[in-house]
Amino acid sequence: MLREILSSLGYLGVFILVFLLNLAPGFVPPTWIVLLLFYLINPNFNIFLLALVGAIASTLGRFCLLQISKKGKILLSKKEKEEMKFLNKKLKEIKNFGFISSLIVALTPIPSNAYFIMLGFIEYSTLGVFLGFFIGRLITYFLPLFLVKTTILFIRKVFFEEWMFHLFLDTIGIISIVIFILIDWKKILKQKNKIKT
Numbered sequence: 001m002l003r004e005i006l007s008s009l010g011y012l013g014v015f016i017l018v019f020l021l022n023l024a025p026g027f028v029p030p031t032w033i034v035l036l037l038f039y040l041i042n043p044n045f046n047i048f049l050l051a052l053v054g055a056i057a058s059t060l061g062r063f064c065l066l067q068i069s070k071k072g073k074i075l076l077s078k079k080e081k082e083e084m085k086f087l088n089k090k091l092k093e094i095k096n097f098g099f100i101s102s103l104i105v106a107l108t109p110i111p112s113n114a115y116f117i118m119l120g121f122i123e124y125s126t127l128g129v130f131l132g133f134f135i136g137r138l139i140t141y142f143l144p145l146f147l148v149k150t151t152i153l154f155i156r157k158v159f160f161e162e163w164m165f166h167l168f169l170d171t172i173g174i175i176s177i178v179i180f181i182l183i184d185w186k187k188i189l190k191q192k193n194k195i196k197t
Contacts, residue, residue: 009038011045011049011050011053014035014038014050014053014054014057015053015056015057016057017034017057018031018034018035018053018054018057018058018061019057019058019060019061020061021034021058021061022057022058022059022060022061022062022065022112022113023061023064023065024065024113025065025113025117026111026113026114031054031058031137031141032054032140032141032144034054035050035051035054035141035144035145036144036145036148038050039145039148039149040148043149043152047142047145047146047149048142050141050145051138051141051142051145052138054137054141055134055137055138055141056134058133058134058137058141059130059133059134059137062112062113062116062130062133063130065113065116065117065120066116066117066119066120066125066129067120067125068120069116069117069118069119069120069121070120070121070123070125072117072120072121073120073121073123076121084121084122084123085123087122087124088122088123088124091122091124092124096128097128098124098126098127098128098129098132099126099128099129099131099132100132101115101129101132102115102128102129102130102131102132102133102136103132103133103135103136104136105133105136106132106133106134106135106136106137106139106140107136107139107140112133
C-alpha cells in the first residue's frame, strides 16, 4: 500500500514531503533517506532530478523555518535580543560567512534545523546562506542516490545478465555431457577401425 502511494506521488509528492520535513524544527528523518526510499520504491525516478527537487524543497523548507524563527525572538529577553543583534552585525563583517557556513552544514551531519533556527534568532538571512545550503544539499542528496543506483545496476548485471550468460553456458555444458554419454563410442570406434583396415 505504502509502495503504491509513494510511487504514484511523483516529483510533486517528493517536493511536498521534503518541504514539510525541512519546515519541521526537529525529530524528522534525514531527507536523503526519504529520497532513497522514493528511489528504491520507484527506480524510474531520474536520480539527478530527484536530488534537485529534494535540494530545492529542502532549501525552501529551511528558508521558511528561518522566517518563523525570527518571530520566536519575542520569547527572548531584552539582553538576549541585544546579543543576537550584536552577533548579526559581527557575522555580516565576515566575508561569505553565510555561504561557507551553510555549505559546511549541508555537507556534514550538523543538524541544519538548529542552524536555521539560530540564524532566525540572529536575523541573519542572506542569499549566500541559501545558496550554500542548496549546493551542499544537492551534493549530499545526489551522491547516495548515485551510489545506490550504481550498486543496483552492478547487482543486476552480476546476478541477472552475467548469471543468465553463465546459466546458458552451463546448460550447453550439461547437454554436451548428456550427448557424450549417449554416443555409442564402441560402434563409432569400430567403424573407424574398419575404415582404416
